[in-house]
Amino acid sequence: MNKEEKLGLGSLTALVVGSMIGGGIFALPQNMARDSSVGAILIGWLITGIGMLALAFVYQKLSIRKENLTGGVYSYAKEGFGDFIGFNSAWGYWISAWLGNVSYAVLLFGALSYFFPIFESGNNIYSIAAASVFVWIINYLICKGVKDAALVNVVTTISKLIPIILFIILVIFAFNYQKFTFDFFGGQNDSLGGIMEQVKSTMLVTLWVFIGVEGAVVISGRAKNKRDVGKATIIGLVSALLIYVSVSVFSFGILSQAELAELKNPSMAYVLEAVVGSWGAIVINIGLAISLLGAFLGWTLLSAEIPYIAAKDGVLPKTFMKENKSNAPVNSLIITNGLIQVFLIITLFSSSTYETLLSIATTAILLPYLFSSLYLLKLTFTKETYENENKQRMKDMFISGLSALYGVWLIYAAGLDYLLMVSILYAFGVPFFMWAKKENQKQIFTGKESAFAVFLVVCCLSAFYLMSNGTISPL
Secondary structure, eight states: OOGGGSBOHHHHHHHHHHHHSSSGGGGHHHHHHTSOOHHHHHHHHHHHHHHHHHHHHHHHHHHHHTTTOOSTHHHHHHHHHOHHHHHHHHHHHHHHHHHHHHHHHHHHHHHHTTTOGGGTTTTSHHHHHHHHHHHHHHHHHHHTOHHHHHHHHHHHHHHHHHHHHHHHHHHHHTOOHHHHHTTTTOTTOGGGOOHHHHHHHHHHHHHHHHTTTTHHHHTGGGBSSTHHHHHHHHHHHHHHHHHHHHHHHHGGGTSOHHHHHTOOSSHHHHHHHHHHOHHHHHHHHHHHHHHHHHHHHHHHHHHHHHHHHHHHTTSSOGGGGOOOTTSOOHHHHHHHHHHHHHHHHHTTSSOOOHHHHHHHHHHHTHHHHHHHHHHHHHHHHHTTTOTTOHHHHHHHHHHHHHHHHHHHHHHHHHOHHHHHHHHHHHHTTHHHHHHHHHHTTOOOOOHHHHHHHHHHHHHHHHHHHHHHTTSSOOO
């Protein structure tokens, strides 16, 4: 790739912010209030803020200490724990990315139904037809060149922040302190449960809106300056955290927990409508449409990059490696968007909702995040890249340990149902790993890798059994 086609700090930061601030923020008031009081939500944001900041520092430090690893979450897992763990990190990240885009497409046309009722909830025949056209337009845009797509992402990132900032300003002026403090910890609402149960219920939602923090790392191979990758990650995370907390918490000064929990999505629109009238909902729905355009573009870019890099390393079939004359991973893009297309059609025949899709997509990315943290933790123990830096090594050991602990907590918070359903998607990846190994004439599994593969298959079969008897609910 030519120097002028590489991405600078501004483009990388916009990619991080654009990937994180997608459709999730516009549903935050209702999603957070559905099972939690404002006090529990504040605790949830505190945990998430600390955990995600630690994870962001993990990516910042790894991007500097391992500049040669340009595949981000995939490269770190592979380098630290072998080909099969690396493959599963890439596979899980890829699943999360394209499945998240399915939920974005549903939410986009659900928002447009405010202006065009024909789209209804976003998953009827008209919505899916329009979403399908949208998916392949994005595919065409990225195929024209990564830099052109990144430029569009910068524009949409700036555009979507305007209605979000307007929302924050207006709800601050209309903020009612008495309403905000009433039943602060949900003691008067038995359906919410205890504080820790409420906090646990916020975890997948808060993680979902932060997915994308690693965006600059995933595409670091296309950065002008590798040190900009870490800067973009931290700047993007802190900016997003301030915005998320403001949107979700200040909404409790406008409507009560019970009122917020009953709102349709995008719930931000109806909170602002309660403040300024119908024009507020119009502004937010327009902002959501712009936001989802940028997020869908950014995530399509990221989701195509991971299997492309994994194929170059020989852990995914070579077909994912093909580039066009614009250096875009064309086969990876087509396969990714083909899967999005298939799942869009599936939403026509299922009761899947935006919340269900985002929960499964969020659960799928837990393993890649955890192994990134464990890789930096491993480096601090082996002292690799830390020669004569004992003080810094101890600091990084603390940060990576904290990030790994946060990852374990998230796996617990996700719950057994979602973990088992995601294991099905992971297990389907095993044949592709075996295919790639045979293509490259390499040994398929080591002893430990065989055990992990068997574990995935057992979890997959268990999930099918529990779904068949109704114990857990599928898509």
